[in-house]
Structures are given as C-alpha cells and as structure tokens.
Amino acid sequence: MHKELHLIMGGEAGQGLDTVSGLLVKAVVRSGRHLLGAHHVMSRVRGGHNNFRLRIGSRPVQGPPDTFHLLAAMSQESVDLHKDKLKDPGIILVDAAWELPARPGMVAIPFAELASRPVFRNVALLGVIGAMLGLEASLFEEQLEEEFRAKGDKIVSSNLDVLSSSMKWAAENAPSLPLPKVDDPTKMLSMDGNQAIVLGALAAGVRFCGYYPMSPATSIAEGLVHAAVEMGVVVEQAEDEIAAANMALGAAYAGARSIVPTSGGGFALMTEAVSLAGVSETPVVFVVVQRPGPATGLATRTEQADLELVLYAGHGEFPRAILAPATLEDCFYLTHKAFDLAEKSQGPVFVLSDQYLASAPRSVAPFDLEVLAPIADPDLGDTDPENYRRYNWDNPISPRRIPGHGKSLVLADSHEHDEVGHIIEDGGIRVRMQDKRLAKMDVILSEVLPPEFSGDEEPDLLLVGWGSTCEVLREVTAGLRENGVKAACLCFTQVWPLVPETFMPRLEAAGTVVTVEGNSTAQFAGLLRKTTGFHIKDTVLRYDGRTLTAGFVMERLQPILEAL
Amino acid sequence: MIDTKTYGEFKTSWCPGCGNHDVLVSVKEALASQGILPHQFVMVSGIGQAAKIVHYLKCNGFNGLHGRALSPAQAIKLANPEMTVLVESGDGCTYGEGGNHFLAAIRRNVNITLIVHDNQIYGLTKGQSSPTTMTGHVTKNNPLGVFDQPFNPVAVAVAMRASFVARTFSGFHEHATQTIEQAMKHPGFALVDMHSPCISFNKVNTFAWYKARCKEVSHDPEDWATAMTVAQVFGEEIPIGVLFREERPSKDTQLPQCADGALYRKPVDMAAVKQRMLAYA
Ligand SMILES: Cc1ncc(C[n+]2csc(CCOP(=O)(O)OP(=O)(O)O)c2C)c(N)n1
Ligand code: SF4
Ligand SMILES: [Mg+2]
Numbered sequence: 001m002h003k004e005l006h007l008i009m010g011g012e013a014g015q016g017l018d019t020v021s022g023l024l025v026k027a028v029v030r031s032g033r034h035l036l037g038a039h040h041v042m043s044r045v046r047g048g049h050n051n052f053r054l055r056i057g058s059r060p061v062q063g064p065p066d067t068f069h070l071l072a073a074m075s076q077e078s079v080d081l082h083k084d085k086l087k088d089p090g091i092i093l094v095d096a097a098w099e100l101p102a103r104p105g106m107v108a109i110p111f112a113e114l115a116s117r118p119v120f121r122n123v124a125l126l127g128v129i130g131a132m133l134g135l136e137a138s139l140f141e142e143q144l145e146e147e148f149r150a151k152g153d154k155i156v157s158s159n160l161d162v163l164s165s166s167m168k169w170a171a172e173n174a175p176s177l178p179l180p181k182v183d184d185p186t187k188m189l190s191m192d193g194n195q196a197i198v199l200g201a202l203a204a205g206v207r208f209c210g211y212y213p214m215s216p217a218t219s220i221a222e223g224l225v226h227a228a229v230e231m232g233v234v235v236e237q238a239e240d241e242i243a244a245a246n247m248a249l250g251a252a253y254a255g256a257r258s259i260v261p262t263s264g265g266g267f268a269l270m271t272e273a274v275s276l277a278g279v280s281e282t283p284v285v286f287v288v289v290q291r292p293g294p295a296t297g298l299a300t301r302t303e304q305a306d307l308e309l310v311l312y313a314g315h316g317e318f319p320r321a322i323l324a325p326a327t328l329e330d331c332f333y334l335t336h337k338a339f340d341l342a343e344k345s346q347g348p349v350f351v352l353s354d355q356y357l358a359s360a361p362r363s364v365a366p367f368d369l370e371v372l373a374p375i376a377d378p379d380l381g382d383t384d385p386e387n388y389r390r391y392n393w394d395n396p397i398s399p400r401r402i403p404g405h406g407k408s409l410v411l412a413d414s415h416e417h418d419e420v421g422h423i424i425e426d427g428g429i430r431v432r433m434q435d436k437r438l439a440k441m442d443v444i445l446s447e448v449l450p451p452e453f454s455g456d457e458e459p460d461l462l463l464v465g466w467g468s469t470c471e472v473l474r475e476v477t478a479g480l481r482e483n484g485v486k487a488a489c490l491c492f493t494q495v496w497p498l499v500p501e502t503f504m505p506r507l508e509a510a511g512t513v514v515t516v517e518g519n520s521t522a523q524f525a526g527l528l529r530k531t532t533g534f535h536i537k538d539t540v541l542r543y544d545g546r547t548l549t550a551g552f553v554m555e556r557l558q559p560i561l562e563a564l
Numbered sequence: 565m566i567d568t569k570t571y572g573e574f575k576t577s578w579c580p581g582c583g584n585h586d587v588l589v590s591v592k593e594a595l596a597s598q599g600i601l602p603h604q605f606v607m608v609s610g611i612g613q614a615a616k617i618v619h620y621l622k623c624n625g626f627n628g629l630h631g632r633a634l635s636p637a638q639a640i641k642l643a644n645p646e647m648t649v650l651v652e653s654g655d656g657c658t659y660g661e662g663g664n665h666f667l668a669a670i671r672r673n674v675n676i677t678l679i680v681h682d683n684q685i686y687g688l689t690k691g692q693s694s695p696t697t698m699t700g701h702v703t704k705n706n707p708l709g710v711f712d713q714p715f716n717p718v719a720v721a722v723a724m725r726a727s728f729v730a731r732t733f734s735g736f737h738e739h740a741t742q743t744i745e746q747a748m749k750h751p752g753f754a755l756v757d758m759h760s761p762c763i764s765f766n767k768v769n770t771f772a773w774y775k776a777r778c779k780e781v782s783h784d785p786e787d788w789a790t791a792m793t794v795a796q797v798f799g800e801e802i803p804i805g806v807l808f809r810e811e812r813p814s815k816d817t818q819l820p821q822c823a824d825g826a827l828y829r830k831p832v833d834m835a836a837v838k839q840r841m842l843a844y845a
Contacts, residue, residue, distance in 0.1 A: 030845070187843035199841050205832035208643055210635075223814070226842060232830045234642045237676055239668035243635040246628060250636025253626055254643035255828025276629055366841060378828075385603070403624035403640075404647050407603045411618070411625045414611070422619050423627075447769045556585055 005133070005179055006065035008082055010051035011074025013044050016122040020074075021052040022361075023086035023126055023147070023188050027139035028056055029363045032185020037361040043215070043299040049077055058180035063472035064360070066551030070177060074121075074131060076100075083388035093128060093173060107174050107484065117383070117445050120162040127140060127166025134178045137167055187366050193331045193357035193468075195259075197287060198223035200335030201259050202231055205374050206285075208258040209235040212266055216355040217289040219239040220261035231382065236427050240507075241266040247271035252282045253412050255378060255402035257339050261287040264306045270422035271313040274348050278318025280412040281391070281437065283342035283349075283400070286310075287335070287362065290354040290543045301545030302355035304467055304518035307527070310350050311496055317434070322350045322496040325357065326470035328364045330493055336372055343376040345443045346400055352495065354518065356547040357468035382406025389419040393432060397440035403543055441497065450502035455481060455488025460564050461557075462510030464536060465517065466492040466524050468548075473516055475550045476557070485561065486511075495524060502533045507534050514538040514560060517550055566599055568592040577806045578790030583734040583771075585615060587681055588620055590737060591650070592741045593660040594744040595751035605648035608637035610662065612654035616680030616759070631661025638674040644826040645816045648748065649676040656694040659715050663695070667716075670726040675814035676748045680717065681734075683762035684769045689698055691765035701768050718756050719795040722808045725788065727752030729795070729808040733778045735771050739804065746806060752814045759802070774802065781805040789831045 011017045021037060025452060028035050035056045042048035055065045068086055072093045073079045079092060079100070086092065089105050096108035105127075123144065130140055140163055148156045180304075191199075197220055201209075211221035224235045235250070238244035241262055248258040262270065277284050288310055291302035308522050310322055323334040323343050335351055343347040379399035382458040388408035396418075403410040411421030418424045452470070455462075455477045458472040465473045470491035480487035489507050492498075505515055507528075515525035515536045520543040525536040540556040542548050571592045578584045602622040609615035611630035618625035624647075628636050637651045658666055658680045658765065669678070684701075686692040689703040695715035702709045721729040728750040732743040740758060747754035760772050781803045783790040791808035816822050824830065 071762040181844045187845065189841065191844045195844065199837065202840065203832065203834070203837045205830075207827040207830065208639060210639065231833065231836060231840075232824075232827060233819050234639075234819060234821050234827065236639070236642065238635070239664050242632065243665055245667065246635035247639035249628070250626060250639035251827075254606075255641075255826060256643040256649070257828075272629055273632070280626075280628075322798040336657065369838055369841075374834075402826075403606050403645055404603065404826070409602055409622060409624050411623075411627075413619075413625070413627045414629055415627065421625065421627075423616070 003180055004061065005056045005177065006068045006087070007054040007056070007070045007072070008051055008068045008085065009072040009074065010049060010078030010082055012047050013042060013050055014046040015074050016051055017050050017074065020122045020126050021054070023140060023143050024054070025361045027130065027135050028145055028179070029190040030139050031135055031179070031183040032188070033058065033179055034060045034188070035549055036061045036365045038544065039359045041300045044079065044418055049075065049081060053540070056179060058182045062475040063550050064547050066549045070127060074125070074390040084157060085451060093125070110169070114166045120159065122167040123159050123162045127163045128170040128174060130482065131167040131170035132174050132177045133363065134176060137164065138494070143348050153228060155286060155354070155521045173509050179480055186365065189366055190361050191328065191364065192359050192361045193325065193328060194289070194354055194359070196328045196331035197335045197351065197353070199333055200332040201339070202227055203283070203369060203372055204336045204339035205257050206259050206339065207256035208248060209233060209261070210238050210243050210247035210251070211235070211261055212241045214237050214263045214266045216285065216291055216358045217263045217266070219263040219358070220289070235451065241269035242273065245270035246276070249273055249277055249280070249282050249283050252284050253403070255360050255405070257375070259285045259545070261289065262290050263291050264309060267306070267309065267313065275314030275316055275318070276318065276414050277348040278314055278320070278437070279414055279416070280344040281400070283346055283413060284340050285335070285338045285349050285351065287351045287353065289358045290352065292543065297423070299544040300355065302518065303543060303545065304354055304522060304548055305520070305522045305543070307352065307384070308493060311527070318347060318437055319444055320350065320496065321345065321444045322347050322352055322494065324467035324493055324495045326467055326493050328362050328445050329367065329526060331357065332367045334493065340375045341444065341447070343378065344378070344397070344440060345440045346397060347440065348481055352467060354468050380405060380485065384407050385510055390421045391417060391419045391433065391436070393419055393436040395441060396436050401420055445497055445499065448499050450499070451492040453488060453490050453506055456486040458486070459488035460486040461561070462506065462513045463489040464515045464525070465489065465515060466495050469518055472548045472550055472553060476553045479550065479554070485564070492524070495527070497563060498528070498531045504532060504534065512538060512560060514540060514557070516540040516548070516553055517544050525551040566601065568596045568598040568783060571595065571623070573600060574620040575838050576620050577616065580766050581763045582613070583683065583762070584617065585682055586734040586737060587679070587740065587758055587760050588617055589650070590616070590734070590741040591679070592621060593741045597745060598748065600648055605650060605654065606640050608633050608640065608652045609651065609735055610653040610657035611688070612657045612686070613762070614652055614654040615657060617652050631656065631657050632665065634662060634665040634669045634678065638669060638672060641674050641676050642819065642822060643814050644830070645822045646825055648747070650782050651676060651678045653680065654687065654694070655680055655682040655684060655696045659695040667724070668777055670724045673753045675752055675811065675816050677756065677814050678746070679744060679756045679758055679823060681760040682717070682757050683760055683766055685762050685766040687762045687765055692755055698768065704765070716796065716798060717755070718807055719792070720756050722788070722791045722795040724766060725810055725813070726755055726808070727810055727812060728754035728806070729756045729791070730755065730806045731759070731802070731804045733774045733804055734758055735775055736804070743805070750809065752812065758780070777802040778804045781807060785809040
C-alpha cells in the first residue's frame with residue numbers, strides 16, 4: 001500500500017483526456033482521498049500531446065508529482081514521452097491493438113473488445129483505472145448518469161455497460177494499485193483555482209465582469225457567465241481588453257462590484273484603465289492569471305513573470321495591493337478580500353494567479369462562508385447633497401457615493417481634480433490631492449498579509465517564494481528537514497505592499513537564502529531587494545512553462561546544499 | 565419643463581465662439597424639456613475639448629480616458645438601467661481612438677445617447693487631422709493636405725443598422741436641441757453626429773460652411789435603403805436630421821439581471837453561493 005499514488009495520463013488533444021481526468025478526479029475525491037492534478041496542455045484543439053498528472057494521498061498533498069506509479073497512455077507517443085518518469089516498478093496501460101513488445105509492468109487493454117465504438121474508449125479506460133485503484137463502480141456510475149442524462153437513456157446505459165465490463169476485465173487481468181486508505185473520510189470538494197476565484201467573487205457580491213477571452217483567465221469569466229442570471233451579475237464580453245477594463249470602471253462607478261479577469265497580454269492593454277482607477281479612485285478587482293510571455297508566449301503553460309507588470313502597470317503614482325494566492329483556499333478567500341480592499345482603498349486591487357493554479361484540480365474542504373467578513377460598502381447615504389464632494393480631502397478615504405442613489409452629484413475624473421471632481425491645474429491642489437490618494441496606502445498597509453513561515457527557526461537554508469509555488473516550497477522544506485537539513489520556507493501571498501518588519505528577522509536569521517520563482521529574472525527577489533536592501537543571491541528559477549515540482553527544486557538545490 | 569439654470573453656469577475653457585458652447589445650451593434645453601434633473605442622469609465623456617462638457621453643467625459625471633467614453637457609459641447603464649446616460653466627446657475621441665468601441669456599441673445597443681461634437685479636427689491638441697477631416701484639408705500635421713479618406717460615421721452607423729442615427733449642426737440651435745431630445749427618447753443606442761465648428765483650428769469647416777450646406781432630410785427614417793444613400797452624402801450638401809431609426813429591444817432590457825434595477829442594490833445571496841460551492845462535491 002502506497003502512502004500516495006501518482007498517476008499520469010497522456011494523449012492527443014481531442015481524445016477526451018479532459019473528460020477522463022475530470023471523472024476520475026471527482027470519483028477519487030468522493031471516495032474521501034486528497035488530490036492534486038496538473039494539466040499540461042498544448043495550445044491546439046486536435047492532435048499534439050497533452051498530459052494530466054494526478055497525485056492522490058490520504059492526507060492533503062502539495063505540489064504536482066515528478067514520478068509515477070501508473071502511466072495511462074491514450075496514444076503511443078505517450079509511452080515514449082513518459083515511460084522514463086515511471087517509478088520502479090511502474091505500470092503502463094496501453095492499447096492491445098498497438099501490439100507493443102511486452103515489457104515489465106505493461107498492461108495491454110483490449111479496447112476493441114471493451115469499447116464497441118471508439119467513443120466508449122474513455123469510459124473503458126476509466127473503468128480499468130477505477131478497478132485497479134479499487135474505487136467503487138457507483139462513484140463512476142452516478143457521474144456517467146449526470147454527464148449523459150441529457151443524451152438519453154440509451155447512451156447512459158451503453159456507457160454503464162462499458163464501465164462495468166471494463167472494471168470486470170481489470171479485476172481479472174490488471175494488477176491492483178489500491179489507493180491510500182483514509183480512516184476518516186471527510187466531505188470534500190474538487191475544483192480548480194479559477195473556479196475558487198469565481199466562488200470568492202460571488203461570495204463578495206460581484207455584480208459586473210468585463211472580459212475579453214484569453215487563456216488561462218477565460219474560465220473565470222465563463223464561470224461567472226453561468227452564474228450570471230441567478231446571482232445577478234452582468235458579464236460582458238467586451239470588444240477588447242481596453243473596453244473590458246473601462247467598462248468595469250464604469251460599472252464600479254455606478255456601484256456594482258466589478259472584476260476583470262485577464263492574462264498578461266490582455267492586462268497590458270488595460271494599463272491605462274488601471275491608472276484611471278487610481279486617479280478616479282474607483283474600486284476594481286483585476287485578476288491576472290499569468291502565462292509565459294513575452295507577447296503570446298506559451299498560451300497554455302505557466303509562469304510567474306508578470307509581477308513587475310502588475311506592480312508598475314499604469315502611468316503615474318497611486319496605491320495598489322497585489323494578492324498572490326498559493327492554494328485553492330487562497331483563491332477563494334483572497335478574491336473575496338480583494339473586493340473588500342478595493343472598496344476600502346477605493347482603487348485597483350490585483351489577484352495574481354497563474355495557469356498552473358488556475359487549472360489544477362484539487363480536493364478542498366468546503367470554504368467557510370460564515371467566517372467571511374462583510375465587504376465594505378460605498379457611502380449609501382445622501383446627507384447634505386448640495387455640499388457633497390466626491391474627493392473630499394478631509395480624510396484620505398473620501399465618501400464614495402453612487403450616482404442616482406440620492407441627490408448627491410458624483411463626479412469621477414481622469415484629470416487631476418479638485419474635491420468636487422472638476423479639472424484643475426493648480427499646483428497646490430494637485431499636491432494635496434496626490435498626497436490624499438497616496439495616504440490611502442495606510443489602509444492597505446493596515447491589513448497586509450504577512451508571509452507564512454514554516455520550518456526550523458534558525459535555518460541553514462531558507463527558501464523564499466510567492467503565489468502558486470509556495471506549496472512546493474513547503475513540500476521541499478519538509479523533505480529536507482526529514483533528511484536532517486535545518487530548513488525553512490517563507491511564503492508570500494501578498495506581494496505588494498511589503499512590510500519588512502513581518503519578514504526581515506526571518507531573512508536575517510537564515511544561513512543561505514534562496515528565492516524560488518517561476519520566472520527567469522527573480523522578480524520577487526528584486527522587489528525584496530528594492531524595498532529592504534536585502535540581496536538574495538541564490539535562485540531556483542523555472543521558466544520552461546512547466547509547473548514547479550519538488551523534484552525540480554531539489555535538483556537545482558543540490559549545489560547549494562553541498563555548499564551549506 | 566425645468567429651468568435650464570438648474571444645470572448651473574460654469575466658466576468654461578472653450579474659445580469664445582466655439583460650437584461647443586451652443587451644444588452645451590442644446591443639451592441643457594433637451595434635458596430641461598424632458599424634466600431630467602441633474603441627479604437623474606450621468607454624463608460620460610472621454611478627453612478632448614468636447615469631453616470637458618461634463619465639467620460645465622451640474623450632473624453625475626464620469627470623465628474617463630481619451631477614446632474610452634462609450635465603455636464606461638454602457639456599463640453604467642447596464643449596472644443601473646434606471647439611469648439616463650449621455651455620452652459626449654469629440655470626433656477624434658469617438659471615431660479615432662475609440663473606433664472599435666463605437667462599432668461595438670452599435671452592435672450592443674445599450675439604451676444610451678452618444679453626442680459627438682464633430683469639428684472634423686483635433687481641437688484640444690491644437691489642430692491635427694481627425695478621422696473626419698476631409699481629404700486635401702491642410703492641417704498642422706498634414707502640410708500636403710490629408711491623404712486619407714474621411715470616416716463617415718453616419719454611413720457606418722446606418723450600414724450597421726444602428727438603432728438611431730442622426731446628424732445635426734450646433735449652429736442650427738433648435739434643430740440641434742430637438743435632435744438630442746429625440747435621440748434621448750429613443751429606446752436604444754442613439755448616435756447624434758453634431759457638427760460643431762472649431763473656430764481656432766478648422767478654417768475649412770466653419771459656421772458659414774456648415775450653414776450653407778446642412779439641409780433637413782425628408783425621407784422615411786425607417787427606410788434603410790434610402791437612409792443608406794442619404795447617409796453617404798457629404799459635401800456640397802450635408803443632410804441633417806434623423807437619417808435612420810429602427811426600434812429593437814436594447815440590451816439593458818434584455819438581460820434578466822437588469823430587470824430589478826440597479827445592481828448595487830442587490831444583496832449577496834449566500835445560500836445560493838453555498839449551493840454553487842457544494843455542487844463541486
Ligand atoms: C491616450 C491618449 N492619447 C492621446 C491623448 C491626447 N489627446 C487629447 S484630446 C485629443 C484629440 C481630441 O480630438 P477630438 O476628440 O476630436 O476632441 P476635440 O478637442 O476636437 O473636441 C488627443 C489626441 C490623450 N489625452 N490620451
Ligand atoms: S480649440 Fe476649437 S474646439 Fe477647442 S475650444 Fe477652441 S474652438 Fe472649440
Ligand atoms: Mg474634434
């Protein structure tokens with residue numbers, strides 16, 4: 001019995017990898033196991049080679065796996081591409097029709113017999129894997145019924161037949177690879193980062209979403225589209241990203257909590273609107289789901305290279321906050337928080353995610369909706385409307401009223417303006433207004449999330465990371481400590497603003513500090529140096545578009561560990 | 565009928581004699597005759613001389629970015645369907661920098677009114693050619709005369725079957741006011757291409773020039789084919805009036821989410837959020 005089970009499935013785009021992996025993920029989570037999946041997808045609709053990696057454990061699992069107990073090959077190419085990643089001994093599932101030379105651990109599935117038509121091959125594969133893992137047939141049956149109900153009873157029953165004969169075949173002919181036992185299965189959900197962001201936004205009362213499709217952010221807008229009518233959200237596919245962002249600003253001005261999901265290239269087009277949110281003091285949540293650049297880069301892969309873009313986006317100077325979720329829980333709670341922070345600071349707030357986090361399905365306990373603090377509201381009063389001044393500078397946070405709510409006239413302006421919102425050119429007013437806006441940083445600073453530290457108090461090796469790679473750092477740290485290395489990690493889920501007091505003692509107490517980032521220039525280490533003077537010289541950087549894994553980090557750490 | 569003084573008197577930075585002054589009076593009169601009080605509408609603009617209008621009358625205002633007036637304006641209407649939303653900006657802002665938004669707004673058909681102060685020049689930046697500057701016009705940045713063909717906003721709008729397409733001239737005061745009023749009353753996206761002379765930087769398309777050419781149309785504005793022909797006329801004669809009109813449901817009346825009024829008033833339904841979350845089990 002393994003403590004964990006690692007699985008990889010590979011095939012061409014269009015072969016149904018998504019369907020099989022989706023059904024398998026749900027069945028595993030419904031059986032009470034913890035899991036994490038990672039999609040490796042090419043930017044094409046047919047052909048090529050995609051793979052899905054799954055890590056299953058009896059306890060929560062962290063990063064994606066490097067080696068596998070089982071390879072399910074849906075195409076011959078998949079065997080060649082992944083056989084070297086198999087653990088010893090490993091199992092490879094292939095199609096008997098390929099007539100491959102036998103090798104240890106290879107299981108040839110007679111798809112031609114099990115699946116009367118090619119469309120049933122996926123369900124046959126699912127049945128074989130399910131039986132090998134010891135999953136109950138009912139875990140798949142209920143899903144197949146849900147999935148195919150709309151297509152009629154006949155389709156449902158054909159699928160169920162294929163499932164049952166495949167499970168039967170596997171029970172007799174395939175080795176068993178039982179899943180780790182769970183003593184006390186808890187009810188868990190399975191979803192990916194973008195789905196958690198959608199839920200976080202809905203829980204915050206999002207009312208408007210402006211977007212232009214771009215991987216890997218699109219599924220956020222699509223998730224909102226499906227909730228739109230029931231939840232009262234207007235989701236507008238704009239003509240371009242410039243419109244998407246400017247629409248969100250307009251909706252926010254009219255009182256609607258607004259979100260703009262995009263990726264680096266789209267966000268680049270939105271930067272003037274970010275600046276407008278700054279000067280007009282309009283609350284908007286931008287979700288930037290990173291993929292590798294420059295320009296079109298690698299459309300379906302992952303990277304953490306847009307930190308500097310988001311940090312400096314928009315001309316002029318104005319306060320902002322950048323949250324960088326590390327986990328599915330973060331995706332939910334930090335998105336919710338972003339709306340609150342945007343309203344409280346009356347400006348742009350960013351959620352900086354990436355393709356890996358966005359699309360990796362994970363098991364997660366239901367989010368606690370009771371603990372969510374209510375989102376700040378604008379000023380929904382209308383006292384003394386004649387004298388209302390939108391940019392009243394008695395306080396850095398001016399009362400933000402909503403046009404049409406009362407008789408107060410609300411003027412939002414992109415120019416430098418006076419307290420009412422009218423264009424000015426007076427240097428004194430300019431300075432006072434700029435100072436007022438910058439002073440809102442105190443509101444943001446008052447609730448900055450400190451980085452999470454875990455490991456030895458005075459470590460010989462301290463790993464520093466941010467966003468989606470944090471989980472891998474925690475895993476690496478735990479592994480190092482098991483092997484007697486005094487190690488720790490410092491994980492940032494808010495990358496701007498930085499409050500040095502919350503982490504400088506950690507950096508100073510450590511022997512060697514290493515930044516681990518999904519980019520080629522160690523952007524976060526650069527930001528730390530700029531804000532604190534602390535120079536992290538050692539780096540582990542991944543920018544081949546693939547997800548960071550513990551194996552990758554360990555390999556790159558070897559020379560550093562040897563020098564410790 | 566409200567007194568136009570309700571909208572206040574502001575010192576403007578426009579040149580004395582600029583057509584924008586007349587547009588401002590027409591807008592106030594159109595608002596007053598419909599009984600729309602300052603807090604009952606939002607005026608949205610971009611950047612340019614025309615776009616400054618937001619600062620010259622009492623209103624709820626959103627003075628956004630150059631070229632981007634239509635985007636926030638449509639969203640404001642969708643976020644609060646009870647609001648009257650007016651958009652005013654220049655020809656450069658609307659047809660140049662914001663050209664894509666102009667096309668999309670026609671397609672989207674949100675019930676807002678767009679008044680373009682079309683002076684066929686970039687006024688604020690002191691005299692460069694705009695998308696509507698005529699071929700051959702010698703401007704500051706075109707010493708050899710403009711080579712490019714002018715953009716014909718009304719022909720494009722009619723071709724796209726925009727819900728309401730009109731042209732008027734700020735110098736024909738009554739006509740301008742009435743055209744704005746009709747556009748605002750029209751339930752859908754309404755374009756008013758308002759020729760409003762820039763006396764400082766456009767020495768070709770002057771008050772006298774427009775006055776001699778603008779002629780009221782006489783065709784049935786619901787007749788698309790004729791409207792298409794009329795919309796292409798621009799030169800010795802400039803047809804003004806309602807060129808085309810076609811009523812169809814505006815987007816803000818079609819979205820079920822917009823049926824209960826302003827979105828910000830809707831409380832968060834946590835039970836529904838919970839249900840959606842648990843669907844991931
Ligand atoms: C993004 C951006 N580009 C350029 C400008 C400079 N700019 C301001 S107004 C303007 C042209 C204005 O022309 P038009 O829209 O016709 O307005 P008018 O001044 O003629 O009323 C330009 C180019 C700007 N403010 N922002
Ligand atoms: S420069 Fe032209 S458009 Fe601008 S205010 Fe003067 S006359 Fe009017
Ligand atoms: Mg102009």
